[in-house]
Amino acid sequence: MRTTIKMIAERAGVSIGTVDRVLHDRPYVKAEVRERVLRVMEELDYHPNRMASALATSGTPRKLALVQPEWEEGFVRDEMDAGTARFLEEYRDYNVSLDIRNYPSGDEAECLRLLNEAVENGAQAVALCASGTEEIRRALERLSERGVPVATFNSDVPGGRRICYVGEDGHRAGRVAGEIASCFLSRGDAFLVIYADPKYTAHKARVDGFLERLAERGIPEENGVIAATHRDYRKTAETVESALAAHPNLRMVYMANPSVPACAEVLRSRGLAEKVHILSHDCGPEIQKLLKSGEVDFTIGQDLAYQPYQALSVLFEALMGQRPDRDTYVTACPILNSESKYGKKRGTAVLRCFQVKLCTHTYKHIVRSA
Numbered sequence: 306m307r308t309t310i311k312m313i314a315e316r317a318g319v320s321i322g323t324v325d326r327v328l329h330d331r332p333y334v335k336a337e338v339r340e341r342v343l344r345v346m347e348e349l350d351y352h353p354n355r356m357a358s359a360l361a362t363s364g365t366p367r368k369l370a371l372v373q374p375e376w377e378e379g380f381v382r383d384e385m386d387a388g389t390a391r392f393l394e395e396y397r398d399y400n401v402s403l404d405i406r407n408y409p410s411g412d413e414a415e416c417l418r419l420l421n422e423a424v425e426n427g428a429q430a431v432a433l434c435a436s437g438t439e440e441i442r443r444a445l446e447r448l449s450e451r452g453v454p455v456a457t458f459n460s461d462v463p464g465g466r467r468i469c470y471v472g473e474d475g476h477r478a479g480r481v482a483g484e485i486a487s488c489f490l491s492r493g494d495a496f497l498v499i500y501a502d503p504k505y506t507a508h509k510a511r512v513d514g515f516l517e518r519l520a521e522r523g524i525p526e527e528n529g530v531i532a533a534t535h536r537d538y539r540k541t542a543e544t545v546e547s548a549l550a551a552h553p554n555l556r557m558v559y560m561a562n563p564s565v566p567a568c569a570e571v572l573r574s575r576g577l578a579e580k581v582h583i584l585s586h587d588c589g590p591e592i593q594k595l596l597k598s599g600e601v602d603f604t605i606g607q608d609l610a611y612q613p614y615q616a617l618s619v620l621f622e623a624l625m626g627q628r629p630d631r632d633t634y635v636t637a638c639p640i641l642n643s644e645s646k647y648g649k650k651r652g653t654a655v656l657r658c659f660q661v662k663l664c665t666h667t668y669k670h671i672v673r674s675a
Contacts, residue, residue: 308349309627311618314395317345321395366400367624369617370428372420372435373459374410377536380589381563384609391610392617401621404428411436411502411535417444424453430620432613433467434459436504441465454623456616459609460507461633468623471615471634473607475507478638479514479561482584485603485640486515486557487522489582494524495552498531499541501562508533511561511586538567545571549581560585565592569600588641599643608636 310328314321319338326334327342334342345351371389376382393403404426406419416435421444423431431448433455435441442465445455449466461470490496498515500508516526530548534540541564549555549571558568558581565585572578578600585592588606595601619629 308351309622311622313342313345313349313351316349317342322398325398366402367621368402368404368427368429369620370404370406370420370423370431371613371617372406372408372416372423372431372433373613374416374434375407376410377563380587380591381609385613388610388612388614389617392614396618396621399621403617411504413438413440413504417441420444420448424448424451428453430454430456430624432456432458432616432620433462435462436460436502437462437465437506438504454620456619456623456629458612458616460505463506469616469619469629469632469634471612471619472636473507473638474633474635475510476514476517478586478605478607479511479516480518481514481638481640482511482559482561482586482603482605483515483518483522486559486582486584487519487524489557489602490519490524490528492523492528493554494528494556495548495554496524496529496557496559497545497548497552497555498529498559499534499544499562499564499568500531501533501536503533508561515559515561534562534564536562536564538564541567542571549575549577555581557582557584563587563589565595565601569595573600588639596641596643601643603640603642606639606641608638611636 310321310324314324317324319342323334323338324342326332327339373385376385389403389405393401404423406423408415408419413436417440420431420433420435430453434457437460441462445462445465445467448455455465455467456469456471457465457467458471460472486496496519498512500512503509512531516529519529520526530552532544534544541562545558545568558572560568560583565583568583569578572581572583583595583601585601585604586607587609588596588604592601592604596604615634619634623629
C-alpha cells in the first residue's frame with residue numbers, strides 16, 4: 306500500500322496542512338515538528354505524489370459534493386458538521402471546493418435531484434448518505450459509468466457501485482444490543498423495538514442484528530413489537546403507550562432511533578422507569594442526561610464526525626489516483642452505561658455478564674459474546 310500524506314499526518318500527530326508545509330518547505334512550522342514529520346516520511350519510505358503537489362500549486366480546484374439528510378438541530382448535526390469542517394481545514398491548501406446539499410430526511414426524490422444537480426454543476430466525486438433503495442442503487446451505477454466516484458457514509462447502499470462505505474457496522478451493533486438486552490429479558494418477557502426508516506440500511510441492520518441475537522439467546526421475535534416511527538417524538542410516545550397497554554410484561558425498549566427522550570418521558574410518567582429498561586444508540590446531551598438519571602441503561606455510540614471526514618478524504622485520494630485500501634471503514638462504537646462518568650449505577654448484572662466495564666470498551670471487545 307502506498308504511503309499517503311494522511312498516513313504521515315496521523316503517525317506524526319499533525320494535520321495534513323502541516324505535512325504539506327513541510328513538503329514544500331513553507332514557513333510557520335516549528336523545527337521539532339518539521340523534524341518529526343521528516344522522520345516519519347523516511348520511516349514510511351514516502352515519495353511525494355507529484356499529482357497532488359501539482360494540484361496544490363495549480364489554479365484548478367477539485368470539486369467534491371456532500372449530499373446528506375438535513376440533520377435535526379443538535380448533536381448529530383453538530384458532529385457531522387464538525388467532520389466536514391475538519392476535512393475542509395486539512396485540505397484547504399489543495400484547491401478543494403465542497404458543494405454541500407441537504408435534503409429533507411426521507412425524501413428520496415429530492416435526494417436524487419440534488420445528487421444529479423451536484424454532478425451537473427461540476428462535482429467530480431460525491432460523499433452520500435442516502436437510503437438503500439433500488440433507485441439510489443441505479444443512480445450510483447450511472448455515476449460510476451460517468452467516472453464519478455461515490456463514497457457512502459452513515460448508511461450504506463448495498464449492491465451500489467460506491468468506492469467505500471464509512472460508518473457503523475449496523476448489524477454487529479444490533480447483535481451487541483441484543484446481547485445486552487438478553488441479560489435483562491427472560492423467555493416470557495415482551496420487548497419493543499423502535500427504529501427510524503426501513504429504507505435506510507443502517508436502521509434495518511440494527512434491528513436485524515438485535516432480533517438475531519435475541520433468538521440465539523432463546524428469546525423469540527414473537528415476544529417483540531417492532532415499529533418505525535421515523536424520528537417522530539409524538540409517534541414514538543404513542544407507540545410506547547400502545548405497547549405498554551397491550552403487553553403488561555414489557556421489560557425492554559430498544560430505541561434504534563433518536564427519539565429516546567419521548568420513550569423515557571412515557572415510562573417516567575407511568576412510574577415504570579425502573580421496571581422497563583431502555584437501550585439506545587448515540588450519545589448526545591439528551592442521552593447523557595438520561596444515562597446519568599438511570600433512565601437509559603446502555604447506549605451504543607458511534608463516531609459521527611469521522612464519517613463525512615473519512616468519506617471526503619477517501620474521495621480526494623481517489624481523484625489523485627489512489628483507490629481506498631478497504632471497502633468499509635467501520636467507526637468506533639463505545640458502549641456507555643450509568644457506571645461510566647455519567648453517574649447513578651444501574652445494570653451491574655450486565656456488567657458481570659460481560660465481565661468487563663463496558664464504559665471503557667468498544668463493542669469490538671465484547672462482541673465475542675455477541
